[in-house]
Amino acid sequence: MKLIDFNPNAYPSQPDPFILKGENGKFYVYSTSVDGVRAYESDSLTGEYKDLGFVFTMEGKKEYWAPSVIYTHGKYYMYVSCMPKDSDDCHTEAMHVASSTSPQGPFVDAKQLIEPFSIDSHVVENESGLFIFYSINDYDDPNRAGTYIVVDKMPTPESVEGNPVTVLKPTLDEEIFQRDRFKKGQHWHTLEGAFYFREGDYHYIIYSGNCYQNEYYYLGYAVAKTAETDLTKIKFTKYPNENTYMPLIAKNEFEEGTGHNSVIKENGVWYAVYHGRDAVPDVNLLNLEEKRTARICKLILDGEKMTAERYEDKL
Template identity: 30%
Template sequence: MSRVSVEPVHTGNFADPFVLRVGERYYAYGTGLDGQQEPGGRVFEVLSSDDLHTWHSHGGALIPLSDEPRAYWAPEVAEFQGTFYLYYSVGVGDSGHHLRVATSRTPLGPFTDQGVNLTPDEPFAIDPHPFQDKDGQWYLYYARDDLAADRVGTVLAVRRLEAMTRLDGPAVPVLAASSDWQLYQRQRPMYGRVFDWHTLEGAFVVRRQGQYHLFYSGGAWTNETYGVGHAVADHPLGPWREPQGGPVVLRSGPGGLRGPGHNSVVQDAHGQDYLVFHAWNPQGTQRELHVEPLIWTAAGTPCVATVG
């Protein structure tokens, strides 16, 4: 069984990484620069690679909405009928985030926002993940705040995409926090009240061995509590089943990984899955890009061995 390396494949600030394979080439998109655009520049650094190990930067992918300072988070890209769709959230700092979509004719961009707020009724929505089922139907998973959950905080939801720039129907609950390891912060002031706030975010879905597998991150992205959990379902809308306990796919370990999470999954031309994720550098100053083989057990459970 392979072991997770503490060495990143790209040493720049590259949080919330997503990798898309187009033909024989891979394209990685990340939040970077703490989600802020450079003056006069684009947001969301895009990298390319032929082998998932050596990466080359092509600068920013998305044309900003305006010159006003905004926080741009967690890009993911889907290709459909020759157009590339970049889904992302934008807000002011860590407040008021909504989901949006931009398009380009190439994976390198530039991506141009389509002028649509996909989640106008949500007070906070982040981490959009487009997923196409085997029947061709597209779904958009994302994270949203829920003050009515048993463990108040950020939860996962999904909606059908009626078109690539339009959602259909109400949000369907996917997962809410169920364990102590998913605590983000005790006594966190939110929405004019104070909560022990729990967080699930960074949903990513693949279909393997006849089931739908959901990866998600929980805990606080700022520290060692952050990790990747896993759930399964028989349909993209659920219901989802998850094991109890701590993060079962990735966690901080004695070998040096700190706060690994917000993963995506990419498959190479030979059918091998790879887990793409970020982890803090030793100085705790930036989150860096990691790529590791994803192993599926005979029971259909995904795992990446812990450094030890």
């Protein structure tokens, strides 16, 4: 179901939607955009979302990818990748951090957190401290070169330890972003958009594989059962295994290009918020190059097994 449907009060596209419930009880969605991070606000999870416009921009930067926000240490911290305006190379995307006293922004005092290439953050706080999941590139893997997911500790909300640990790497042909991308015979794979959450002793990571424009683009998940809280020490395993393509969410009869999710628990129910395109294009979006919109579905957890309940017009 579309979370932010086309309406005159909301910008019509929300790639890489990150959902947050603010300390004020309102719900916020932050999304990717060329010129800044765009945000939306609603009084309820599935109510009408008001477009707040750009809540973060940085002089000399463009292509603000996959923002995430956490409330900690009395502030809201945003983590987002961007690149120099004069660059044409997306591999100059670097993770930045900015802060605000309000989920509405503006987010200010920005600085680079991690060197390029670093994208798709999710910052988590638990009893062992702060951790950041994000994606980087491996050009040297002879079999599955590409983008993969790591995690690092954060001494403070504005610093990383600098010792990233591999979490998940590509293992499937369905994760190929582009064949022969940089040289003949070396196919480029992509795992990105990691979102971590926990239920009891089960730890889950939902991730995106492939490219949002491609046939096999999907959301998959990995799981671990442990009482460990140091997230750099947990070994996650793709479900059902590393060699089987079994999407949690992929294209169906009413939506395609489904991926890059965030997760929220409200009234005891887990929900995934992800982007997708209508299988039959929305007439209101026909003139837009970017047609990904925020969608929502329930997640059902049963130990290591997770399922997504998806409907076109209801939860």
